[in-house]
Amino acid sequence: MxxxxxxxxxxxxxxxxxxxxxxxxxxxxxxxxxxxxxxxxxxxxxxxxxxxxxxxxxxxxxxxxxxxxxxxxxxxxxxxxxxxCVFDQAHTSVYQYMGQPLTNYFISSSHNTYLTGDQLVGKSHLDAYVCALRKGCRCLEIDCWDGPDMEPVVYHGYTLTTKIFFKDVVATVEQHAFEVSAYPVILSLENHCSKEQQEVMAQYLISILGEKLLRTPLDHHTTGGLPSPNKKKEAVAEALSDLVVYTRSVKFISFSHSKDNQNYYENTSMAEKKARKLAKASGVDFVQHNQKFLSRIYPAGSRTSSSNYNPQEFWNVGSQLVALNFQSLGLPMDLNDGCFQDNGGCGYVLKPAVLMSSHFDPGCSKHGHKTTHLLLKVISGSNLPISRSGKALDPFVRVEMHGIASDSCRKNTHTVKNNSLSPYWDADMNFSISVPELCLIRFSVREQTGLLSSEFVGQYTLPFTSLKKGYRWVPLRSRDGCSLDPASLFVFVWYS
The missing domain is CATH 1.10.238.10 (EF-hand)
Structure with missing residues (x-):
């Protein structure tokens, strides 16, 4: 044939x-x-x-x-x-143990949550908070500035982004915080307000969030460490000192300084460039730091178009709060959606045991345990969307591995000409993975548009640990993460 x-x-x-x-x-x-x-x-x-x-x-x-x-x-x-389905259906509900300290989880985190566009002239909108929360986001950012008539406002300072009222943001969070997940929401407040307006902010947090606001340490929690996500449906504020209980931000100086001086309830925030440098220079120390403390990574200020970095490089060192611009579509958000699809989409995913060990170095390619061999046979596609011109596609499938650097790679099938309805590839792909528990797999369907050019058609991303063996179908999603049903791939999966 x-x-x-x-x-x-x-x-x-x-x-x-x-x-x-x-x-x-x-x-x-x-x-x-x-x-x-x-x-x-x-x-x-x-x-x-x-x-x-x-x-x-x-x-x-x-x-x-x-x-x-x-x-x-x-x-x-x-x-x-x-x-x-290729995604293990047992993982569509919360199945992981939720009683460990917060430091032991990856937590779905958003940067500049209020923006719906770029960071210079984009719109600030309450809908952006609703969208992030509906995607299971558990850490929201709120940039607060003095507003008129003692009403603090939220926007990207020193830019032309539009402003929204702080009180409306808090009310929106209160309304939608626990729609898709029962686990705590962390509010990361970037506070530029005067003393007077800070007091207004504190009053709004208390009056609007009421019982949902965590205001004192959890009494049954006396071990001198962070609580678990299990403890309560709460919003944890990250600023306004009296309201901060577990996530006070401190400046990062060095890993040894943190070891000697940082308190368990303090977290460090750093921009991607600094974090990347630390991950490259001292991966083992970074992994150990993240066993004790929360760290939040955010996109470089130079990303004025609100583009994102690849979150995988910071999950590899165990950073819990890897914050992305949720409004910016593409590979980084696909990986975030894929990672947090696990554990019932609750926004908390338990870090794998390898990140709890004392000597794990994500920069190293040899990792004591046996390599996992994965065979993926990309058999066929079905009901792919037709191109903008209304013609059938010339589709191919790219399978990408995203894990530690030595595990990351991609392979393509050949291109099938002029067939959106039922392209047939029957392509075998072999991968060797040394740390499968940190690996995400992304199936990407692309249309060949020239000798070396192609365009996105649909994708699906999932953790290796949620991958089912055997004959499976892969549901496809659009650029903005919506289902393209009935478009799908048919594959055979085997690993040992």
Whole structure:
């Protein structure tokens, strides 16, 4: 069969699988379905009961259901269901232990949360807070300045960005803070206000947030360390000294200075350039610093268009609050969405054990434990969006690994000409990953527009630890993270 000239792609692939397991029969009995689950899907805990429950869920033909069997239509329905998604469905709810100190989690964090555009003339808008919170963001930034009539305002100082009232921001946060996640929200206040207006801010925080504002240390928390995200639905303020309980910002001087002088409730904020330099020069120290303290990384001031850095480089050293411009779409936000899709999208993801060890160096390519070998077969695509001109695409798939530097790489399939409906690649890709628990995988569908040029069509990003083995489909998302359903990829995943 010529590549690119598939039988109507995924359906034919699934038909072929179905026939392999029905052997001589015309229908798939529960025991054969169980064999498929064990052998192809690596659902090793599956038993007869589970196979029968899949028949009950996906088979609509009465006689097949009664004989505990599956027709091809039922099998197809199962293969295209959430049960066969590449993302482990057990990870769509909170499954990690939420009782560890805050330092042990990556926390979804936003920079200049109020902006909907660039940092010079962009609009400040309450909707930006709503959007970030609905994406599971748990650390919001509020830049506060003196406003008219003793009303503090929020905007990007010394620029032409528009202003919004501080009290409206706090009210918006109060309203939406716990819509998608029950875990604490950290308010990072960049405070440029006079004493008088700071008092106004404090009053608004107390009166608007009420019981939701954490104002005193959690009484049952006396171990002299940070509390866990489990403790309470609360907003934790990061400024206005009397209201700060757990996240007071201090200037970073050096790792040894922090070790000797920093209190557990103090955190350090630094710009990406400084953080990058420290990560390169002393990765081990940075990892150890982040075992004890919270650190917040934010984009360089020179990023006037609100572009983002790659967050992976700072997750690699265990920084918890890796703050991005949520309004800026592209690879960094795709990685952020992919990372925080895990653990039920609650905005807190437990750092892997390797970041809790005393000697881990993300800059080093050899890491004692065995390398993981990943085989990804990109089989076909289905219902890809057509190009702006209304013509079918010339699509290819790029698979990217984002982890420690030595694990990061990308591979492309060949390009299929003029086929958006059912492009067929059947491309094998092999990857060697030394620290899989820090790895994100990004499937990116692109359109070949010239010899060396291509354009974004759709993508999907997930943590390696949420990757399911076997024949799986990959849901695609648009540039702004919205579902492109029914557009998807069909892949086979194996790793050891």
């Amino acid at each position: 010529k590549k690119g000239k598939a039988p109507s792609s995924r359906r034919a692939e699934i038909q072929h699988l179905y026939q392999c397991y029905t052997s001589e029969q015309t229908i798939l009995p529960a025991c054969a379905l169980l064999r498929f689950l064990h052998k192809e899907q690596m659902e090793l805990t599956a038993n007869e009961e589970m196979a029968e429950s899949l028949i009950d869920r996906y088979e609509i033909e009465e006689t097949a259901r009664e004989s505990r069997s599956m027709t091809f239509e039922g099998f197809l329905r199962y293969m295209e269901s959430k049960d066969c």
